[in-house]
Amino acid sequence: MHVLIVTDRFADLPSPRVAATVAGSWHRAAPHDVLACLPVSDGGPGFVGALAAVLAGRLEAVVATDPLGREVPASILLVPGGAAGPTAYLEAAQAAGRHLLAGVERDPTRTTSAGVGRLLLAALDLGARRVVVGVGGLGTNDAGAGLLAALGVGSPDTLARGGAALASLRPEQVEGLDVARDRFRDVDLVLAADVASPLLGLKGTSAVFAGRMGATPDQAQGLEAALGHFAGLVARRYPPRTDLLSGEAIRPERALGAGAGGGVGYALHLLGGRYVAGVEAALDAVGFDRFGAASDLVVTGCGVFDWESLQGSVPLAVSRRSQRLGVPTVLLAGESVVSRRESMDAGLSGVYTLTDPTAGAPAQTEDRLVRLAARVARTWSPSRP
Known part of the structure; x- marks a missing residue:
């Protein structure tokens, strides 16, 4: 399975580190998947x-x-x-x-x-x-x-x-x-x-x-x-x-x-x-549509997924583009206060959150993210190549 990882910042972790962390954990949990990483931003810090x-x-x-x-x-x-x-x-x-x-x-x-x-x-x-x-x-x-x-x-x-x-x-x-x-x-x-x-x-x-x-x-x-x-x-x-x-x-x-x-x-x-x-602008610059069209699953991520995220955010933009390409999108978030119906309306096939609050040192957040990514990989990836 071809998996495209497109992430924003995650608490205090910059998006390139988030993407690398998710990719490393996903590979260990589903080593037969082919991964591509596109860290992005909404224009703010990072x-x-x-x-x-x-x-x-x-x-x-x-x-x-x-x-x-x-x-x-x-x-x-x-x-x-x-x-x-x-x-x-x-x-x-x-x-x-x-x-x-x-x-x-x-x-x-x-x-x-x-x-x-x-x-x-x-x-x-x-x-x-x-x-x-x-x-x-x-x-x-x-x-x-x-x-x-x-x-x-x-x-x-x-x-x-x-x-x-x-x-x-x-x-x-x-x-x-x-x-x-x-x-x-x-x-x-x-x-x-x-x-x-x-x-x-x-x-x-x-x-x-x-x-x-x-x-x-x-x-x-x-x-x-x-x-x-x-x-x-x-x-x-x-x-x-x-x-x-x-x-x-x-x-x-x-x-x-x-x-x-x-x-x-x-x-x-x-x-x-x-x-x-x-x-x-970021998705266009990194060539999201080209990578997305060659993928079976898109994984996006952000620190907090809330009502404002439904008005405009990296996960929303990624899911909308993936929908047009016919590719499912799942979200990894530190915290989500969005209902399942609202997340489905946003085009997300699944929303997965950290079991612990995102507050804390970056290393702690990263460790929680590793565990979350592995769990999602085992859920979505086929058991055999």
Whole structure:
């Protein structure tokens, strides 16, 4: 039997290690099966590492800055692209991730996305003609203003001081966007985001995500107003394009993914970027459809499978694609709070969870995952070759 293993992060384990752990345990339990591993990510932490484990590219070490302006190491995966030029895969979380901040530092009113702008500049310096930016798990809520400042829009003194500072901006302080756009005129800029939220409104980044980053309800309302003020200034200084069919303005703050990463998605749209669901970008990059079509079973995995997972996640995207290929999918999860009916509706033929909570050291989680993978292998694999 041909088994394709396509995993996301699992608690504190990065996806390549998860895939290798599942594959090793599966092989010991069902040695006659032929295995292939495709670690992936939804665009958040681990995006570059997952793709680097599969794609024939090279990792370029660069220096970025974290949400408080401190220098941090980062990496860009540069993949050759023939005559079209190389593709650079970036992970915004390496520069603006929540994990870079201690608990007391998680204040989205003052954290900045400027480090993501430095990653973009590094990708251009490497000669990338296509830039795919994984966006998810960030600790910023500044509408990507810091990112734009790093590219020469306004100045860091005004745009890289966090979301709250945007409330006092003046029109002349958003100058330079046209110059920044010119940098990407011949570059295919892709926003690979873990959410499709707009920038503003009840489903926008401040309303939905600011609280998770430490904002109080009052601060979240203040951030909503500040980001709205910033978007309004940008729209007046740089009027949006008009849709030729409807005659309506194409508002980047309303575009899919504009609210991703506290509004980093909005900044990427301003630069001419286009939205793709992060997991779909990863599955396309690693050639999932080709591997899936040659498989008898797909095994996917994630740390927690819950209601949000049913709206968009690695397991959901994998099961949907597998369904189209006519291949069954089973899920290994640290925890699942989804009913059997809901998981079947999501296209999963089985959901298997750890017998113990996923909390604990990575080694403990890995050991539990080994036992779980072996049990599932014995359940699904034929007893003979």
